[in-house]
Amino acid sequence: MNIPDIDLPRVVVIGAGFAGLKLARQIDTRFYQLVLIDKNNYHTFQPLLYQVATAGLEPDSIAYPVRKTLRKKKNMYFRLTEVNQVKTQEKIVSTSMGELKYDYLIVATGATNNYFGIDSVEENAMPMKTLTEALNLRSKMLQNFENALNINDLDKRLELMNVVIVGAGPTGVELAGAIAELRNRILPKDFPDLDFRQMEIHLIEAAPRVLAAMSKQSSERAYNYLKKLGVNIYTDMIVESYDNNLVKTKSGKEFKTDTLIWAAGVAADHPDGFGDDLRARGNRLKVNEYLQLTNNEDVYVLGDAAYLETKDFQNGLPMLGAVAMQAGAYLAKQFNRKARKKKIHPFKYKDKGSMATVGRNLAVVDLKNSKLGGTFAWLTWMFVHLMLLVGFRNRVIVFINWVWNYIRFNNGLRLIVRPYKKKEDASN
Incomplete structure (x- = not known):
């Protein structure tokens, strides 16, 4: 090199x-x-990937060029x-x-x-750890709605519309809430020929409760917020396979869907x-x-x-x-x-709390001495994430998008710029 x-x-x-x-x-x-x-030649703000996947933000809102970030540093070299x-x-x-x-x-x-050794899930599920994967998920869901318009068989149409999310940590909860708000407020306007009252969003979690790493109070709040948005929640349930659009669980429950989103582990x-x-x-x-x-x-x-x-x-x-x-x-x-020949100190992590948003005016925040929920927690979540974004431009763009979407009840531009192809199709 x-x-x-x-x-x-x-x-x-x-x-x-x-x-x-x-x-x-x-x-x-x-x-x-x-x-x-x-x-990659950019830094990705991963906590907001779910908003890219659900068309609330564009990729350049949460990505920032590495070279631009470090261009004023001497003796610094970046290699892609x-x-x-x-x-x-x-x-x-x-x-x-x-x-x-x-x-x-x-x-x-x-x-x-982490797919926990489930090969069929690794081959067929939709992950969401990178910007590319978030864009793939966005394209796949929008393509499925477009394709559902041309299918007369109700079961096949719902198979394209329904979404199953595995993992009810912050990513799974935030994604479930965002997709539910799309279904409830936005997609019926884009696709008036589809009955989105029939679309189901299933959230599956192996632990006894959602947001298991947070407090019980915040977990219960998040559960109630998701139910309010119309999300079906299954706890103490483990997925064992996903083949031919069929999700099988160890408890015997099955789900038919063309979109299985994997947020169950890392x-x-x-x-x-x-x-x-x-x-x-x-x-x-x-x-x-x-x-x-x-x-x-x-x-x-x-x-x-x-x-x-x-x-x-x-x-x-x-x-x-x-x-x-x-x-x-x-x-x-x-x-x-x-x-400078000074003494080195050991690392001490300071736990400042944890948080997750579920939807419009709905979020939970765990602080050391308090547990917040509702609108104030949602505003807190927004402020913290804005401040953590790299680059002033990104903060401004994200803030403007959030304000616009809140006022207009709109959720960005749902463009299929790069059509999603399955792994076997992409290799051909």
Whole structure:
């Protein structure tokens, strides 16, 4: 890889997500040469992917160019490539563009979908972890409504219209609420020939309640909000297969749908080169209190890829954007302190709460000393997410879209710009 050699320690960061980008923005490159690697040339604000999938926002509203973010930093190099392997003994990162030596390596590669070994679901379900997947989901749903207009068989038409979402964490709940609002307010205007009263939205969760990681009070509120919007909720239910548009569950319940959305779990996504002894639950890599890979002080792991047990989180820190951003800011600060020969401090995650939105004026927020719901929680959710977006332009665009959609009861432009093709069709 063509990176100049200079008389500074080289810090290689894999991943421009929440953790990697935070570190890259805050590390002092007067003391380090920074090389940031990612397979995309943009940072994606993943919490709002569901709004792209449901046509509430356009992709450029939640994506920001990496080069533009870091263009004022000296000794910084961005490379658009995929990492194949890390050779920790030789301190080399092997990529599709060649090999790159490092002095310090930061693995901030995030997470991918966890299908729990269900091959039929992995082959046929719709994931939503990337911008491309969100656009695929949007196109697929809109295409299904267009196709449903030309089908006389009621069962086949409903098969195209109905949606099943697996996983009632924040992503699943927010997606279910957004699709329900589309069905209730928007789609009947776009497709007056379809009876959307017959369209069903099913939300399936293996845990005893929705938003199981949040408080019981917020879980109950979210459940009631979803029921108010007309979402069918099934808890303590596990999906075992999805073939020929038929969702089968271990309890015997079955659903016919052409759209199964998988939001049921995540697993750490990192390159090869790390032994099984370094891996913990969710394929995460074990780190110490300084976020260093176990037994390797030159390799750091941040965000969803890292597994760190603490007194408050004995199953590892949660795989949340807040953890990733705090870890990125922490490590940048420690590198800056190291360059000035100052003492290094261990990482301490500060849990500032969690939140999820369900729909218009409907959200839940868990804070340390209070549990919020309804309109105030919804406004809180909006403000926090606006402030976390990268770039002033993105904040303005998202804010204007939200205000416009709220006033006009409209939800963006439902354009099929890039038609969705199934995997087998795309390969032909």
